[in-house]
Amino acid sequence: MWWTPTDSRLHETGRVRPIHRFALQAAALGLTTTILPMSGFAATGNDAGLEGPVPAFARKYNLSCNVCHTREPRLNPFGQRFQENGYQLPGTEDGGTSLKTLLGGPGPLDGATLDEVTNFLAARLRAEVQQSFVRQKTVSEDPDFRSFPNVVNVFFAGSATRNVSFYFETEFAPPAESEEAKVEFERVMLILTNLGRYQLANIRIGKIDPSAFFAFPTHRQQMNPIFPVAESEEFPPEIARIPVLPMAFAAKMFGLTRGSEHQGEEGFSILPFEPFFFNAPATTGAMLWGRPLGELFLYQIGVAQDETAEDEPGVRWDPYGLLRFDFLLGPYTALQLSGFYYYAKNAARPTLAPMGNVVFGEPVDWRRWGVGARLHYRFLDIYGTVIWDDIDDVVFPGPPLTLSEWDTQGLGVSLEADWVIHQNWFLGVRWDFMDPGGLVKLPPLLQGEDPEINQDASLLGGILKFYPVPNVGLYARSHFNLLGSVQFPAALGGDEHPARNPTVISALGVDMAF
Amino acid sequence: MDRQRIAWLTLSNAALVVLTTGPALAQMPIEVAAYNDRPPVNEQTIAEGKRIYDLSCVHCHGTAGRGDGPVAYFLNRSFGPHPRNFTDGVFKFRSTYSGDAPTDEDLFRSVTKGIPGFMPGFNGLAPAERWKVIYYIKTFLPEDLLEFEPEVVEIVGEPLPANAASIRRGYEVYQQLNCWECHGPGGQGDGPKAPDLEDDWGFPLPSADLTRPSSFKNGSRPEDIYRTIVTGLDGGAMTSFVDMMRGREEDIWHLVNFVLALSR
Numbered sequence: 001m002w003w004t005p006t007d008s009r010l011h012e013t014g015r016v017r018p019i020h021r022f023a024l025q026a027a028a029l030g031l032t033t034t035i036l037p038m039s040g041f042a043a044t045g046n047d048a049g050l051e052g053p054v055p056a057f058a059r060k061y062n063l064s065c066n067v068c069h070t071r072e073p074r075l076n077p078f079g080q081r082f083q084e085n086g087y088q089l090p091g092t093e094d095g096g097t098s099l100k101t102l103l104g105g106p107g108p109l110d111g112a113t114l115d116e117v118t119n120f121l122a123a124r125l126r127a128e129v130q131q132s133f134v135r136q137k138t139v140s141e142d143p144d145f146r147s148f149p150n151v152v153n154v155f156f157a158g159s160a161t162r163n164v165s166f167y168f169e170t171e172f173a174p175p176a177e178s179e180e181a182k183v184e185f186e187r188v189m190l191i192l193t194n195l196g197r198y199q200l201a202n203i204r205i206g207k208i209d210p211s212a213f214f215a216f217p218t219h220r221q222q223m224n225p226i227f228p229v230a231e232s233e234e235f236p237p238e239i240a241r242i243p244v245l246p247m248a249f250a251a252k253m254f255g256l257t258r259g260s261e262h263q264g265e266e267g268f269s270i271l272p273f274e275p276f277f278f279n280a281p282a283t284t285g286a287m288l289w290g291r292p293l294g295e296l297f298l299y300q301i302g303v304a305q306d307e308t309a310e311d312e313p314g315v316r317w318d319p320y321g322l323l324r325f326d327f328l329l330g331p332y333t334a335l336q337l338s339g340f341y342y343y344a345k346n347a348a349r350p351t352l353a354p355m356g357n358v359v360f361g362e363p364v365d366w367r368r369w370g371v372g373a374r375l376h377y378r379f380l381d382i383y384g385t386v387i388w389d390d391i392d393d394v395v396f397p398g399p400p401l402t403l404s405e406w407d408t409q410g411l412g413v414s415l416e417a418d419w420v421i422h423q424n425w426f427l428g429v430r431w432d433f434m435d436p437g438g439l440v441k442l443p444p445l446l447q448g449e450d451p452e453i454n455q456d457a458s459l460l461g462g463i464l465k466f467y468p469v470p471n472v473g474l475y476a477r478s479h480f481n482l483l484g485s486v487q488f489p490a491a492l493g494g495d496e497h498p499a500r501n502p503t504v505i506s507a508l509g510v511d512m513a514f
Numbered sequence: 515m516d517r518q519r520i521a522w523l524t525l526s527n528a529a530l531v532v533l534t535t536g537p538a539l540a541q542m543p544i545e546v547a548a549y550n551d552r553p554p555v556n557e558q559t560i561a562e563g564k565r566i567y568d569l570s571c572v573h574c575h576g577t578a579g580r581g582d583g584p585v586a587y588f589l590n591r592s593f594g595p596h597p598r599n600f601t602d603g604v605f606k607f608r609s610t611y612s613g614d615a616p617t618d619e620d621l622f623r624s625v626t627k628g629i630p631g632f633m634p635g636f637n638g639l640a641p642a643e644r645w646k647v648i649y650y651i652k653t654f655l656p657e658d659l660l661e662f663e664p665e666v667v668e669i670v671g672e673p674l675p676a677n678a679a680s681i682r683r684g685y686e687v688y689q690q691l692n693c694w695e696c697h698g699p700g701g702q703g704d705g706p707k708a709p710d711l712e713d714d715w716g717f718p719l720p721s722a723d724l725t726r727p728s729s730f731k732n733g734s735r736p737e738d739i740y741r742t743i744v745t746g747l748d749g750g751a752m753t754s755f756v757d758m759m760r761g762r763e764e765d766i767w768h769l770v771n772f773v774l775a776l777s778r
Contacts, residue, residue: 063631078585089634090570294568334584
């Protein structure tokens with residue numbers, strides 16, 4: 001569930017700050033000191049009588065991972081309720097205190113409790129070897145053999161007391177070639193639960209994932225995403241390879257930037273394939289949710305903070321809302337439907353760079369809405385989402401840029417079907433599609449007869465995963481491009497379009513949680 | 515910002531080191547005696563029980579208590595146990611004779627402590643709420659099961675000191691009663707019959723690893739293991755030994771000592 005992939009490198013391509021070597025060593029030391037005691041714990045066995053170690057909540061409640069996951073990292077309906085309830089069992093609101101050690105007798109600590117450390121501490125280690133096949137070699141696409149593990153996440157999460165829970169997650173990625181190592185707080189949040197009465201209102205504040213309750217599993221519940229190979233400091237951005245992640249979540253707009261103030265910073269160019277807004281893995285903000293009328297439906301409203309793309313950027317508080325319905329349809333069957341709306345004022349600027357000179361259009365408002373559905377039936381888990389993006393009309397100061405052609409709407413679809421074939425085997429099939437908006441054609445002089453810029457993307461993928469124990473998954477995956485070759489206009493370099501360049505993207509990897 | 519991050523990381527990890535090397539913290543014992551809060555059985559408490567069931571139990575046990583909630587096959591795809599179908603009226607963790615209904619106290623204990631590996635313990639529900647949800651799940655049981663008050667199997671005698679002689683005697687009983695056929699000579703669940711065991715619902719059911727008492731679903735105190743042996747675990751592969759052992763209650767206590775010795 002929550003010790004699932006998060007991808008700083010993905011959602012904030014490059015906005016991750018390198019840290020220096022000393023800090024790295026400190027972090028490595030820290031990780032060793034956390035992981036070693038945990039593996040010690042693993043070696044002494046856990047109470048569930050399961051082979052091998054199980055992560056924090058499973059340890060705390062003495063349960064198999066599969067009580068909350070269809071298969072780790074994806075949450076099943078019970079795990080979703082556990083998450084909604086601030087890491088307390090659904091229906092309860094005692095802060096899990098009954099499982100904890102009572103610290104104090106009479107005196108200042110009276111009533112204070114503490115979990116065993118392994119009950120709120122967990123780590124996740126991932127390693128992957130990738131190989132992609134491309135039509136045109138724009139960057140080195142040799143197999144990416146990285147040090148083991150590629151990514152380590154350490155979590156502390158749990159309920160502090162009745163009505164108060166917490167969640168910290170750090171991510172540590174050892175340096176790959178040409179990259180600097182980084183450690184950062186992926187998500188940090190304070191969770192207030194069951195305010196007023198059970199499930200009337202809950203609040204999360206901090207660095208949070210707005211789409212936590214959407215019917216389509218969030219980023220952290222996705223299999224290891226395959227990161228993009230892209231540079232976003234300058235406009236136009238260089239995109240050598242698109243990432244493999246739910247395309248419905250992506251920005252889906254060509255030709256937009258975050259405004260002149262961000263020029264030269266990573267993230268200046270908005271990458272059409274980057275997860276965005278409501279569907280970003282983490283944004284600073286707050287949200288309120290609950291199920292005031294019982295299990296049937298959930299409401300959620302929230303705000304996410306960012307900067308406007310105006311000449312003098314100000315703080316943007318993007319409001320969003322979500323409704324979700326849950327139905328237990330019959331034997332072994334649950335259906336979830338949800339829809340959301342997200343609004344970002346002056347979020348981006350249409351941008352062109354004739355002859356290398358960057359010229360900005362007027363800032364545009366951005367609206368996003370989406371629907372998602374998920375069906376659990378016996379050992380099948382099928383889910384899909386369609387997400388639309390819509391920006392204001394594009395206005396440039398004057399000709400010839402006003403002659404460029406823009407599409408103010410983008411659409412993305414992601415569909416996945418997972419089949420738990422056997423206790424230890426999992427097979428998933430996914431289709432991702434994007435009909436992006438944004439820049440369609442450069443001004444006629446530059447565009448000529450060249451193909452349009454906002455080409456569709458469509459990938460069909462398969463993943464086979466083997467779980468020798470519930471918390472260790474070994475997998476092989478391949479994603480095939482369903483669409484043929486198209487070039488970028490000559491004025492943009494004339495290379496193979498990034499959405500069309502890869503023919504097959506494959507990976508072999510391991511994903512473990514302790 | 516970087517500095518802040520580093521500070522955080524160092525701090526949090528330092529805290530961890532202190533915590534992990536500190537004294538092992540014992541878990542709070544679970545209090546089962548909750549009779550003071552026991553509400554009466556009536557329409558209102560049963561309706562309240564349904565509300566709790568729909569929040570806490572329905573995802574596994576299903577809307578009609580048939581064990582067919584959406585989580586069932588994900589929890590256990592190819593093996594037993596699956597969430598219980600209450601309409602079958604079969605219960606594993608009883609203090610009563612095989613085939614009979616459990617007492618309300620048995621159910622209270624299962625709901626409070628949970629079932630290691632498969633069902634969380636709901637001690638986060640107030641005792642009154644636990645009683646109410648039990649009243650509600652009893653409405654799913656077959657009527658004939660509830661026609662008479664179930665009789666509790668008497669626990670005769672008391673735990674014996676676990677000395678060498680007792681454990682040796684327990685070992686003999688373990689051989690005699692063929693416990694090893696399922697649980698294996700060393701109690702690790704690897705007996706010759708183990709691969710073919712199935713539960714009443716047709717799922718392969720691994721026999722328990724007796725070297726890990728903390729995974730025992732029915733409790734791991736000597737009294738609990740005594741109860742497991744005499745009442746059996748209905749619906750699974752383990753039968754009741756109450757008739758076979760009538761008059762040999764001391765041997766059961768020796769056997770209990772042997773089972774507990776397996777993990778030492």
